[in-house]
Amino acid sequence: MKKSVNFGVIGCGLMGREFASASLRWAHLTGGIPAPRIVGVCDPDAGACRWFAENVPTVEHVTGDYRALLARDDVEAVYCAVPHNLHEEIYCAVIRAGKHLLGEKPFGIDRAANANILRAVAEHPELVVRCASEFPYFPGCQQLIRWIEENKFGRIIEVRAGFYHSSDMDLNKPVNWKRRVETNGAYGCMGDLGVHTQHVPFRAGWRVKNVFAKLSNIVTERPDGKGGTAPCDTWDNAVLVCDAETDGYEFPMILETKRMSPGSTNEWYITVHGLSCSAKFTTNDPNAFFYTQSWDHEQAWCRVGIGCKPLFPTITGGIFEFGFSDAILQMWAAYMLEMSGEPAAFGCFTPEETRLSHSLLDAACLSHEEGRKVDL
């Protein structure tokens, strides 16, 4: 039998349920990785808790108060997926209660909140604290990451990474906490989507030196869900043009996060152009890895069907397709390995990387406000 770790879930919404589902299909992984076992859940919304009570047989404790969950000795680790305005208070409380934490991005509503969370992390070096980011675990992206590690691209010409949604194109979509500065934060779409674009570039060691940002609030009002309208004051789209540095030279890096990208459905991509070769991965074509081959002076873009060859082996045959919930399972495998003290070939987004993320997003806000390039 695999060893298991008892988890509490704080925030039983969209992402809380994804974790529950991943924990319930741990048998999918073949590597003997310790399994998360959800023993307690917390959400002030009784309906959200009920889903867990009905679907997760290991749940013994249900509460609306996270303090009650953290007081339990049988909870060893916590997954926390709550609105951004609650990250600082709850993440600090989890860490100071001596529990391991996988928190959600942006890991604090703003830079000051993130700094306070990192202070709590520093007080507890014995705990494994990480931030969720699952897209790099698609096999096509893992292939691209291996090529970065093998220096296959040669001198980097340019890097682009982005995350596009389009559901906000529906102007009748009611406002929610993700579309209000008070609960989502002043970063807007960057706070919601930015970490996803940063994980691979930061891990590659590409150091962001400065940023010029163009932020757009395209829709300023939305239905409030009660027959009226409410302000929608967050940035819908953000384009960050950065200078990044590696091996003593600079190259342009463009990071885009958009809630209003016509036709996009959770479209996450990364493209690396290099002098030796180039490659790209997009969740629009999740089974594919694109790369260039050179013929004399010309380059041809090739597409290989990469299949299901994830970082952490599973029971799924190599010819089958890989999807979002598989990426979530892989991210959790990485976290559980890191928690058990084993190295993960590609680990989860670290607290230090969340600090870099906040310094970039903070600089992007200033850049847009003042209409100039801002150094980090």
Ligand SMILES: NC(=O)c1ccc[n+]([C@@H]2O[C@H](COP(=O)([O-])OP(=O)(O)OC[C@H]3O[C@@H](n4cnc5c(N)ncnc54)[C@H](O)[C@@H]3O)[C@@H](O)[C@H]2O)c1
């Ligand atoms: N990794 C990803 O791909 C991904 C995707 C979506 C959201 N997220 C992140 O996950 C987090 C949650 O987003 P979501 O989409 O699951 O939101 P959601 O609105 O679906 O769920 C949030 C839950 O938190 C609960 N909550 C509110 N106050 C609480 C409190 N005091 N204690 C406990 N629970 C409380 C709400 O009742 C709700 O059920 C955010 O940080 C968001 O940025 C990550």
